[in-house]
Amino acid sequence: MKSPAPILLKGAHVIDPAQGIDGIEDIALENGKIRPVEGLPSDVETIDVTDSYLTPGWIDIHVHVYGTLGFADPDSIGVCQGVTSYVEAGGPGIGTLDEFLALLGSGLKTALFAGPYIRPLGILGLNFIESDVRTLTNIPIADWLDFKKAHPGLLRYIKVGAFSGYGYGPTKIGKGLAEVLDLPLYAHIGEHQLQPGNQSAYEIYRVSEAGDIVTHIYHGNECGILDKEGRILPVVQEAKNRGVLFDVGFGGFNFSWRVAERAWAQGFFPDIISSDLQQFNVAGPAYSLANVMTCFMKLGMSLQDAVEKVTSAPAKALRMTDIAGSLKPGLPADVTVFRLDRGAYTLTDTANHTRPYDQRITPIMAFKSGERIDCDMQRCQDEKNWLIQIADDHEPEGVARLTTAQRSFLGALAGKLAPINWDEFSVSTLDYDKSLVLQAAFHQARQEQNIPLRDALIAVFDLFLDHRFTMQIGLFLLRLDRTFALDRMRKVASTQRMVA
């Protein structure tokens, strides 16, 4: 629990790049904020963190806790790994930000911000039609403006993918939307192995302005930051020179030792370190933000610079220096404590190439707004956390928790879905428009039943999942076998009637 009483963290090596602090210092917390050490009562609660490093709470600007790439236990890749703030990178769009907020707007210890995708439904992740420009459907500018105004501080950037098709239009639409909303453009230049010949990343380098952010910069596929001879492309260097920020975004495909080493040798360094943690890389090779930081120390980055790139640098980039990124008195008491372990470690990139290293950053404790959390780097590895599975051969335990209102809603939902036909999709045939139809049916049933959005979403997830993941409801319904889904909804609804 958050302690209103002061706490003294004593004896750690403090690194706070925003204040130029790099040495043994004591840090004090009180009422959820950093406070001066001077004036503490003599009997203040003291935690000895000697032989550890202590920094501002880490900020990971690129994670996936919502949507098809997310986790059942979002804090497992947040405060449990020393990350006190993170940004959901593209999971929701303007058409699903309400679902995102209903599910994750409260209840997490980690501070969650949103970097929504320009597509109204957000990232699809289910197959490789992300680049289909038709899935952008409409870009409702007024809705975006209204949402941003209604939720100050939630949106931190607008995400767009450098995908091919229809020229560079999608890139420019994303840049335009970011400008309208006065947010940085966050441009994904990865996954190019799926799109041979796609040159869109080059357009990203051209249209990005100072403060915009390019992510996945060390990917080893086509259309990266290097030319065929391994030199930094002039268009990339020009972008860097004019203030465009370059972010790691380790990901599942997008960190290559070969590219990173060549870039490093030419003095091309990242401005921000982020993990892109998701279901498909948490069990390796990404593992944690700490592991990605360690990779950069292997490349030659100092510990101090690695800390800067997960504290003051992302805070500045996301315009959040008033709430995170430093240990200045008065700021929220977000703190990460870690060890620098010595041993024989192997660091693996997303092409399964390895490098040996003799150090490893190991988070041991975090404070979020003054609340202490002891780190557990393995909690995220539980397969229940990252392996989303439909419980098609049994009813999940959550069914027993469904309220009467939720059961009635599921019956009504079955009624709304009954006239709609959908097939289990294959890799090449995701019916995007059908997911919108299913989403609309869900909302219609919810409104008619007058049930809160969160209760309605949870009713569906608990009906089909042993472990509650949070994803776009239209996409979730689309992945269910139609007959099976309707039968189970009706059965649960009828059980209520029998009980009643």
Added chain:
Amino acid sequence: MSGDALTAAAHPADGTTWQVLEGIDPDNAKFPALARVGDDRILVLRIGDGFRGVERSCPHQQRSLHDAFLQGGNTMIRCRWHNYVFRLNDGKAVNCPGFKLKVFEVKREEKVLLARPVT
């Protein structure tokens, strides 16, 4: 395995022929072992006291599954490259809808292994 999980496996269509896997000594071969079933190049996995066959490459990025992990109490296989997970009983994708892995029943008869595709 967790033989239990495979007992419930989808059954191949009637008439599918069992094929002897040449050159694999069930007692001494190193698993996963390479084999062919018809035109399919497969990997034979040892799972507990039993065996199962899968196509050699993950349908996601065609990476080899020779060093894949077993998951979910040995009922699923997980590609080590991007954690795409497939059920061993029917090959259905678990966390990556739309993908499907070809899987094969494999049984032992005395000193030989026999396989046939699960359809």
